[in-house]
Amino acid sequence: xxxxxxxxxxxxxxxxxxxxxxxxxxxxxxxxxxxxxxxxxxxxxxxxxxxxxxxxxxxxxxxxxxxxxxxxxxxxxxxxxxxxxxxxxxxxxxxxxxxxxxxxxxxxxxxxxxxxxxxxxxxxxxxxxxxxxxxxxxxxxxxxxxxxxxxxxxxxxxxxxxxxxxxxxxxxxxxxxxxxxxxxxxxxxxxxxxxxxxxxxxxxxxxxxxxxxxxxxxxxxxxxxxxxxxxxxxxxxxxxxxxxxxxxxxxxxxxxxxxxxxxxxxxxxxxxxxxxxxxxxxxxxxxxxxxxxxxxxxxxxxxxxxxxxxxxxxxxxxxxxxxxxxxxxxxxxxxxxxxxxxxxxxxxxxxxxxxxxxxxxxxxxxxxxxxxxxxxxxxxxxxxxxxxxxxxxxxxxxxxxxxxxxxxxxxxxxxxxxxxxxxxxxxxxxxxxxxxxxxxxxxxxxxxxxxxxxxxxxxxxxxxxxxxxxxxxxxxxxxxxxxxxxxxxxxxxxxxxxxxxxxxxxxxxxxxxxxxxxxxxxxxxxxxxxxxxxxxxxxxxxxxxxxxxxxxxxxxxxxxxxxxxxxxxxxxxxxxxxxxxxxxxxxxxxxxxxxxxxxxxxxxxxxxxxxxxxxxxxxxxxxxxxxxxxxxxxxxxxxxxxxxxxxxxxxxxxxxxxxxx
Amino acid sequence: xxxxxxxxxxxxxxxxxxxxxxxxxxxxxxxxxxxxxxxxxxxxxxxxxxxxxxxxxxxxxxxxxxxxxxxxxxxxxxxxxxxxxxxxxxxxxxxxxxxxxxxxxxxxxxxxxxxxxxxxx
Numbered sequence: 001x002x003x004x005x006x007x008x009x010x011x012x013x014x015x016x017x018x019x020x021x022x023x024x025x026x027x028x029x030x031x032x033x034x035x036x037x038x039x040x041x042x043x044x045x046x047x048x049x050x051x052x053x054x055x056x057x058x059x060x061x062x063x064x065x066x067x068x069x070x071x072x073x074x075x076x077x078x079x080x081x082x083x084x085x086x087x088x089x090x091x092x093x094x095x096x097x098x099x100x101x102x103x104x105x106x107x108x109x110x111x112x113x114x115x116x117x118x119x120x121x122x123x124x125x126x127x128x129x130x131x132x133x134x135x136x137x138x139x140x141x142x143x144x145x146x147x148x149x150x151x152x153x154x155x156x157x158x159x160x161x162x163x164x165x166x167x168x169x170x171x172x173x174x175x176x177x178x179x180x181x182x183x184x185x186x187x188x189x190x191x192x193x194x195x196x197x198x199x200x201x202x203x204x205x206x207x208x209x210x211x212x213x214x215x216x217x218x219x220x221x222x223x224x225x226x227x228x229x230x231x232x233x234x235x236x237x238x239x240x241x242x243x244x245x246x247x248x249x250x251x252x253x254x255x256x257x258x259x260x261x262x263x264x265x266x267x268x269x270x271x272x273x274x275x276x277x278x279x280x281x282x283x284x285x286x287x288x289x290x291x292x293x294x295x296x297x298x299x300x301x302x303x304x305x306x307x308x309x310x311x312x313x314x315x316x317x318x319x320x321x322x323x324x325x326x327x328x329x330x331x332x333x334x335x336x337x338x339x340x341x342x343x344x345x346x347x348x349x350x351x352x353x354x355x356x357x358x359x360x361x362x363x364x365x366x367x368x369x370x371x372x373x374x375x376x377x378x379x380x381x382x383x384x385x386x387x388x389x390x391x392x393x394x395x396x397x398x399x400x401x402x403x404x405x406x407x408x409x410x411x412x413x414x415x416x417x418x419x420x421x422x423x424x425x426x427x428x429x430x431x432x433x434x435x436x437x438x439x440x441x442x443x444x445x446x447x448x449x450x451x452x453x454x455x456x457x458x459x460x461x462x463x464x465x466x467x468x469x470x471x472x473x474x475x476x477x478x479x480x481x482x483x484x485x486x487x488x489x490x491x492x493x494x495x496x497x498x499x500x501x502x503x504x505x506x507x508x509x510x511x512x513x514x515x516x517x518x519x520x521x522x523x524x525x526x527x528x529x530x531x532x533x534x535x536x537x538x539x540x541x542x543x544x545x546x547x548x549x550x551x552x553x554x555x556x557x558x559x560x561x562x563x564x565x566x567x568x569x570x571x572x573x574x575x576x577x578x579x580x581x582x583x584x585x586x587x588x589x590x591x592x593x594x595x596x597x598x599x600x601x602x603x604x605x606x607x608x609x610x611x612x613x614x615x616x617x618x619x620x621x622x623x624x625x626x627x628x629x630x631x632x633x634x635x636x637x638x639x640x641x642x643x644x645x646x647x648x649x650x651x652x653x654x655x656x657x658x659x660x661x
Numbered sequence: 662x663x664x665x666x667x668x669x670x671x672x673x674x675x676x677x678x679x680x681x682x683x684x685x686x687x688x689x690x691x692x693x694x695x696x697x698x699x700x701x702x703x704x705x706x707x708x709x710x711x712x713x714x715x716x717x718x719x720x721x722x723x724x725x726x727x728x729x730x731x732x733x734x735x736x737x738x739x740x741x742x743x744x745x746x747x748x749x750x751x752x753x754x755x756x757x758x759x760x761x762x763x764x765x766x767x768x769x770x771x772x773x774x775x776x777x778x779x780x781x782x
Binding site: 609610 | 669679
């Protein structure tokens with residue numbers, strides 16, 4: 001193509017320089033519009049613009065009086081201006097040989113006066129122009145010319161700023177990724193440390209139950225204390241990394257608040273020095289049962305009370321709890337932990353909640369600790385939408401006060417049924433676990449329960465044993481070589497078509513992990529390091545599914561029967577259609593949900609509702625309705641996730657029941 | 662009696678269709694609104710039973726088209742799960758004869774269909 005415009009010698013580099021700024025075809029920008037207005041005011045002209053010239057067009061970043069976004073380069077006045085190093089000023093185009101016959105002079109924009117300043121990059125390329133244009137002849141004075149050049153420099157500065165910001169953004173992203181990598185490294189390391197530690201503590205406990213002489217018992221107790229302390233530190237680090245990565249879940253389950261407080265009190269009472277009086281004051285109006293995270297409250301209390309006891313050599317440590325507000329659905333509780341200990345200096349009060357800080361460096365030497373405790377406490381309280389404050393005076397004592405709001409429980413807590421292992425009879429259990437120490441530990445515990453245990457070192461071996469022998473129950477570690485816990489469960493459920501109860505055992509306790517376990521078809525979940533009672537309870541639950549009472553699902557086919565007018569074949573067809581379609585739709589819905597694809601989720605949830613209604617699955621239909629509603633609103637919440645999970649598990653149950661019909 | 666049924670949920674469509682056929686109707690079923698509308702244009706149905714939310718054309722659009730472009734007074738029953746009063750009013754407004762909220766009771770549906778067909782003949 002024969003271009004009818006002059007081309008600068010450094011055209012290629014010039015174009016490359018222009019491209020670097022990523023300015024072409026961007027949206028309007030105030031900074032540039034203001035500069036254009038300034039040009040129009042300064043020169044008193046009706047037309048002004050800031051434009052950039054690429055291979056074949058002049059594109060206007062900002063303009064007044066032009067009304068188009070670009071013009072071909074070969075009819076642009078500025079094609080000449082970018083050839084210059086200084087401002088081009090044409091006072092009367094009619095007298096200018098180059099321009100007098102230009103279509104933009106004889107017609108078009110009727111250009112009579114033109115002043116254009118090349119926009120020159122710091123490395124010397126003219127990538128565009130800043131122009132003032134009028135329909136009458138004009139001559140700029142020296143001040144106006146200077147002003148134009150200054151504005152042109154500002155435009156370039158603005159461009160540079162944009163590029164720098166983009167670079168900074170990119171750097172920030174890299175930095176964020178690094179932080180994420182560090183967090184996941186810390187989380188993984190803590191996990192790796194916890195696994196052997198779990199074995200150390202478990203075996204020490206077993207050893208402590210054997211016959212020992214006095215010296216041995218003393219040694220064992222030391223190992224126990226050291227192990228538990230180490231576990232606390234590792235847990236601190238793991239908690240922090242979970243908080244950082246947003247992976248820490250806050251439970252919302254009914255629990256007995258008074259019992260929790262008394263439990264924490266009893267636990268710490270034993271650590272109290274003789275000269276210290278340790279009190280627990282509970283407000284008479286305090287509710288028994290609230291809905292919230294018991295474990296985290298316990299963690300907060302143990303941490304704060306532990307600190308107070310540690311730093312108080314005489315006097316008293318008092319824990320008091322009061323209901324300060326009650327609304328229709330909530331209780332607002334005030335917890336105070338007050339001591340007469342060493343106190344905290346005024347100028348340290350603001351930093352004690354920061355990470356790795358203790359009030360005095362010497363504190364660490366005298367009292368130990370990681371310096372993470374208060375930071376975790378603060379973050380745990382804030383994650384529960386609460387707040388914490390501290391009052392203190394050196395050598396007089398400290399008071400930590402935190403406020404937490406708990407939902408009211410709907411029903412009274414049902415008294416837990418006394419549990420004995422005898423009514424389970426003699427169970428044959430298969431353990432899939434790769435860690436030898438954990439294997440031994442589980443074996444002793446299971447044998448203590450009076451059950452038999454076979455061990456598979458990985459999922460593959462587990463499947464083999466399962467196909468050769470009869471088992472009542474599988475204990476499944478999640479992280480194993482060859483086939484992990486998820487894959488193995490998937491195989492057992494879908495390839496072997498076995499409904500043998502499977503209990504997941506994991507040290508991760510991350511958000512979503514529990515859901516994932518249920519999703520692949522496991523029946524229960526026991527976090528490691530496991531407590532014997534928790535494991536036994538899980539075994540009991542999965543062995544007597546009827547104990548789950550409320551959860552036993554019944555599929556009511558009366559509606560379908562009415563539709564089928566008593567035709568068994570049609571009824572069967574519809575059931576098969578449900579089995580074929582609904583799990584697939586659920587899977588699609590989950591995928592769309594995880595991709596934040598509101599539109600697809602809405603459509604699927606809507607469609608599924610009709611199917612669920614026919615099978616009179618009212619609760620699941622309601623779930624779908626909520627999901628549809630939230631998808632319509634364009635925002636998923638944790639409630640949506642709950643509903644998606646309930647829907648998922650419900651569908652699995654229903655399909656199982658339908659298949660057995 | 663020929664009924665056209667437009668409903669995109671397979672299970673519901675097949676069930677309703679089976680139910681109505683058991684009651685002696687002949688039912689043409691469609692899961693896409695556009696295809697349903699095409700069938701309405703080329704066939705003579707005694708009654709139109711349509712879901713409101715459908716791919717292709719919605720139940721509202723079908724109703725509007727039947728009343729305004731085909732100028733037909735074939736009875737139309739709209740099925741919806743919205744439970745919103747305005748939707749109900751809107752569907753009457755554009756010319757639907759009946760409105761049934763999901764989950765649809767087959768017995769109720771049958772009564773309404775018979776009522777509409779009897780009135781007509």
